[in-house]
Amino acid sequence: MPLEDPALAAPVGEVERTTFADDLNVVLLAMTRLPTGIYYRDIEEGNGVPAMPGREVLMTYVAYLSDGKEVDRTAPGARPLAFKVGEGQVIRGWDLGVRGMKTGGTRQLVVPSRYAYGSREVGKIPPNSVLVFVVRLDGVR
Secondary structure, three states: OOOOOHHHOOOOOOOOOOOOOHHHOOOHHHOEEOOOOOEEEEEEOOOOOEOOOOOEEEEEEEEEEOOOOEEEEOOOOOOOEEEEOOOOOOOHHHHHHOOOOEOOOEEEEEEOHHHOOOOOOEOOEOOOOOEEEEEEEEEEO
């Protein structure tokens, strides 16, 4: 499990108060809760190199609002998203939520708004949105 700074801990509430569309299959009781309030569960465990801070990872993903509306995804046929874990190149929820995943694995992340886009509206994502991601770790460099 990823280690986190206790100062980042989120109060219990935002995610737990959120109603999720049934199609998202979000079952908080079956997920691991990080101190930040980010939840995750491995849908498929990989068996390759793990995602660790400072390593570049290649991810494909789908992003949803809690009501089940898809708001972003890796375009079909596009290269996976590449970023260095822990360096602030993506939302904080990803920097913290993908750690420990192994190449070939698929993980569901539930990210509180504070670790996503906060009070900003970004594209199809309204302010203060809890986001649900299904991410696949395609490679680690």
